[in-house]
Amino acid sequence: MTEVTATDADPEPTHDVVIVGGGHNGLTAAAYLAKAGLSVIVIERLDTVGGAAVSAQAFDGVDAWLSRYSYLVSLLPQRIIDDLGLRIRLARRRYSSYTPVPSDPTGIGLLIDTADPAATAESFRRIGAAADAEAFTRFSSATTRVARSLWPTVTEPLLTRSEAKALVGDEELWNALIENPIGEFIESRLSNDLVRGIAATDALIGTFARLDDPGLAQNRCFLYHVIGGGTGDWDVPIGGMGTVTSELARAAREAGARLVTNAEVTAVSPNGIVDYRRKNHERRVVGRHVLANVAPDVLDRLLGDEPDPARPPAEGAQVKVNLLLERLPRLRDASVDPAAAFGGTFHINETYTQLQAAFAGAVRGVMPELLPCEIYCHSLTDPSILDSELAATGAQTLTVFGLHTPDRWLNDENNEATRDRLQAAVLSSLNSVLAEPIEDLLLTDANGMPCIETKTTRDLEHALAMPGGNIFHGPLSWPFAEDDDPLETPAQRWGVATRHERILLCGAGARRGGAVSGLGGHNAAMAVLES
Numbered sequence: 001m002t003e004v005t006a007t008d009a010d011p012e013p014t015h016d017v018v019i020v021g022g023g024h025n026g027l028t029a030a031a032y033l034a035k036a037g038l039s040v041i042v043i044e045r046l047d048t049v050g051g052a053a054v055s056a057q058a059f060d061g062v063d064a065w066l067s068r069y070s071y072l073v074s075l076l077p078q079r080i081i082d083d084l085g086l087r088i089r090l091a092r093r094r095y096s097s098y099t100p101v102p103s104d105p106t107g108i109g110l111l112i113d114t115a116d117p118a119a120t121a122e123s124f125r126r127i128g129a130a131a132d133a134e135a136f137t138r139f140s141s142a143t144t145r146v147a148r149s150l151w152p153t154v155t156e157p158l159l160t161r162s163e164a165k166a167l168v169g170d171e172e173l174w175n176a177l178i179e180n181p182i183g184e185f186i187e188s189r190l191s192n193d194l195v196r197g198i199a200a201t202d203a204l205i206g207t208f209a210r211l212d213d214p215g216l217a218q219n220r221c222f223l224y225h226v227i228g229g230g231t232g233d234w235d236v237p238i239g240g241m242g243t244v245t246s247e248l249a250r251a252a253r254e255a256g257a258r259l260v261t262n263a264e265v266t267a268v269s270p271n272g273i274v275d276y277r278r279k280n281h282e283r284r285v286v287g288r289h290v291l292a293n294v295a296p297d298v299l300d301r302l303l304g305d306e307p308d309p310a311r312p313p314a315e316g317a318q319v320k321v322n323l324l325l326e327r328l329p330r331l332r333d334a335s336v337d338p339a340a341a342f343g344g345t346f347h348i349n350e351t352y353t354q355l356q357a358a359f360a361g362a363v364r365g366v367m368p369e370l371l372p373c374e375i376y377c378h379s380l381t382d383p384s385i386l387d388s389e390l391a392a393t394g395a396q397t398l399t400v401f402g403l404h405t406p407d408r409w410l411n412d413e414n415n416e417a418t419r420d421r422l423q424a425a426v427l428s429s430l431n432s433v434l435a436e437p438i439e440d441l442l443l444t445d446a447n448g449m450p451c452i453e454t455k456t457t458r459d460l461e462h463a464l465a466m467p468g469g470n471i472f473h474g475p476l477s478w479p480f481a482e483d484d485d486p487l488e489t490p491a492q493r494w495g496v497a498t499r500h501e502r503i504l505l506c507g508a509g510a511r512r513g514g515a516v517s518g519l520g521g522h523n524a525a526m527a528v529l530e531s
Contacts, residue, residue: 023051028521061446107332
């Protein structure tokens with residue numbers, strides 16, 4: 001592949017496509033475009049590709065490979081897996097969720113077992129929510145109907161709002177999920193505070209909003225969490241998240257794409273020039289098309305453009321904690337097997353009231369006494385992420401996702417202290433529903449340090465160049481165009497257009513971007529090929 005020095009003026013294209021950023025979306029685009037016979041180069045700042053979708057040996061001397069940032073898969077279409085010949089396996093979890101009743105001295109909780117409806121109904125009854133057992137099923141069925149309608153469209157050119165509404169075919173349901181705050185739908189369908197909270201968390205993962213926010217950021221977040229695969233199921237990637245991007249990288253390389261790491265892009269020009277620095281040398285490549293697998297705010301900076309005033313700021317609102325335990329914690333409710341409770345999503349202090357109060361406090365800068373959190377235990381579903389000897393001891397990984405911890409709380413000066421506060425808040429929240437302190441179960445690494453790793457929004461910005469630590473690169477958009485949106489060009493029709501004809505978005509900031517989906521990369525590739 002040809003490169004030119006940064007001193008050459010307005011050179012001819014060196015590649016058909018230059019991709020800025022080697023996250024999973026950039027790799028997806030590279031694989032599609034290289035398979036189509038185009039010359040493709042991917043330029044990645046870090047020493048390995050994958051971005052947020054990577055596995056890492058997070059603790060010194062401990063052979064446990066954690067999905068360090070992104071951790072579950074729902075929105076990766078089977079079409080992309082098949083088109084690119086990806087050898088990945090996704091494991092379905094039997095248990096949907098377990099949620100202890102906060103402050104209940106017996107630790108009683110709600111266990112939703114997808115394989116045993118009778119047991120699930122009995123669990124609803126035990127927490128005093130018998131009336132919601134059937135209502136929760138109907139609530140889930142309603143969202144699934146929308147998922148089955150909209151999911152097949154995400155790998156096609158954008159529908160308009162009117163077309164999407166006609167496809168759903170249920171005006172009442174459309175209004176409940178798309179037009180009105182999701183809180184109204186939850187409150188109208190469910191009565192128990194804890195059950196409402198379980199439904200509401202899908203609207204808040206990575207999104208800082210009230211459930212009744214008229215801006216509907218929470219609705220867009222909810223929609224993406226329930227449409228994946230047409231079912232809304234979130235699966236565990238066998239071997240860890242790194243296996244997904246390893247396969248995408250393999251597909252891209254085998255198709256002929258060139259992947260360049262340890263290369264920091266310093267500028268992008270509207271005419272396709274991309275300047276980057278590698279090993280203290282200034283380099284330049286020129287693409288007929290440039291695909292930006294970076295946040296829109298980052299792309300503006302590289303282009304020297306003023307930020308789009310219509311685009312809200314990118315602010316993340318989560319803290320992520322990875323832990324390695326000698327075994328699963330004991331529960332206060334001895335009637336529930338910890339393997340079942342931790343086998344799905346373990347909700348902690350996420351009742352509807354707690355979620356709303358936590359948001360209201362966070363706006364004022366107040367951290368709640370009990371932080372709303374949820375836990376995922378990947379090693380129960382996929383023991384292969386642990387060394388066989390370690391797994392034989394009963395060790396387990398836990399990933400904790402804490403909500404409503406907005407980036408506005410942090411800056412470079414207070415990040416370390418705030419990280420310590422957030423980690424303590426997460427552990428305190430966990431301990432409020434467990435029969436033993438979580439700290440007593442932490443394994444230690446080769447240096448004798450507890451196996452716990454905490455990532456704030458500021459840590460994500462520093463490590464992954466995600467502005468504000470926003471895991472979606474910015475506010476999510478609807479998976480359809482507005483009726484009056486311009487859809488004349490391929491980039492517009494596929495939801496990847498920028499203000500510059502040759503520059504396309506291909507990351508989470510594209511329309512229908514966000515999560516480990518490959519959709520931004522797929523749709524940008526389709527726009528290029530259509531061009």
